[in-house]
Amino acid sequence: MIRSALTAATLFLATPALAETVRFAVTDIDGMETMEQEFGAFEAALEAATGYDVELFPVSSRTAAVEAINQEQVDLILTGPAEYVVIKELTAPEIVAAWQRPNYYAQIVTLAKGDVRSVEDLRGERVTFGAVGSTSQHIGPAQVLADLGLEYATDYQPEIISRNVAIEALVRGDVAAVGMSEAHLQSIRDAFPDQAFTVIARGRDLPNDVLLARSGIDADMLAKLRDVFQTQGADLMAAILQGDDNKKYEGGFFLTDVADSDYDYVRAMYATVGVDMAQFIE
Numbered sequence: 297m298i299r300s301a302l303t304a305a306t307l308f309l310a311t312p313a314l315a316e317t318v319r320f321a322v323t324d325i326d327g328m329e330t331m332e333q334e335f336g337a338f339e340a341a342l343e344a345a346t347g348y349d350v351e352l353f354p355v356s357s358r359t360a361a362v363e364a365i366n367q368e369q370v371d372l373i374l375t376g377p378a379e380y381v382v383i384k385e386l387t388a389p390e391i392v393a394a395w396q397r398p399n400y401y402a403q404i405v406t407l408a409k410g411d412v413r414s415v416e417d418l419r420g421e422r423v424t425f426g427a428v429g430s431t432s433q434h435i436g437p438a439q440v441l442a443d444l445g446l447e448y449a450t451d452y453q454p455e456i457i458s459r460n461v462a463i464e465a466l467v468r469g470d471v472a473a474v475g476m477s478e479a480h481l482q483s484i485r486d487a488f489p490d491q492a493f494t495v496i497a498r499g500r501d502l503p504n505d506v507l508l509a510r511s512g513i514d515a516d517m518l519a520k521l522r523d524v525f526q527t528q529g530a531d532l533m534a535a536i537l538q539g540d541d542n543k544k545y546e547g548g549f550f551l552t553d554v555a556d557s558d559y560d561y562v563r564a565m566y567a568t569v570g571v572d573m574a575q576f577i578e
Contacts (some may be wrong), residue, residue: 319353323374325505334542338536389511394506408493423441423453423455425457457471462474502521
């Protein structure tokens, strides 16, 4: 009897405690297959750094992301600056770390050999923007023009058109300029090698992407997550960069000293385009 009790105690002590689970989502990735392709290596690296059991959790839309974090279906969610200010408005998340994206800014692009030579030449003209609510394709470029004195939908005619279609319209002379990021401009130059494009306005660097923790997350877990991004950031970034779409973070780093007020510039962008932030949760 004593031997059985000792054996049971030995087995109990030898059995490792179950690791705490951390569920991780990304607002602009739909589907588990894509999540695994982009963040499978990061999942393993974060598990190694924290000792937690990290689970990838795909969300299909911004609305689904907000619902998931409000219903505690996810613990961490990676999102862009435009989405962050909306999520902050609708939930009460904690910032874990900002993920810097080098050369992340909005700009206004036109034809190098066209008639548009300055922002002033855009008065009364058609200017296109990309995905609705996108920081770098829509509200960011609109803010660039506003900062230079052109009021949205008053001094020019804004239109939401997919990027390649917009460039084709620009080449035909149907629109005067297109708003986009630096990365998008590089892809456009590759896609249209016979055309010369020029930037007539460039905005300030945009606020960073941000990793959020749901409201009510364990304080010790939050502190540990912040610590590993600060102390093991190089290993985590190396894992992140194994995803093709994540190359946008190459050369970047993590920041844990981040304030909500750092995103007030994004809130100003929503005011510039004249909409309630929550309208972009669809």
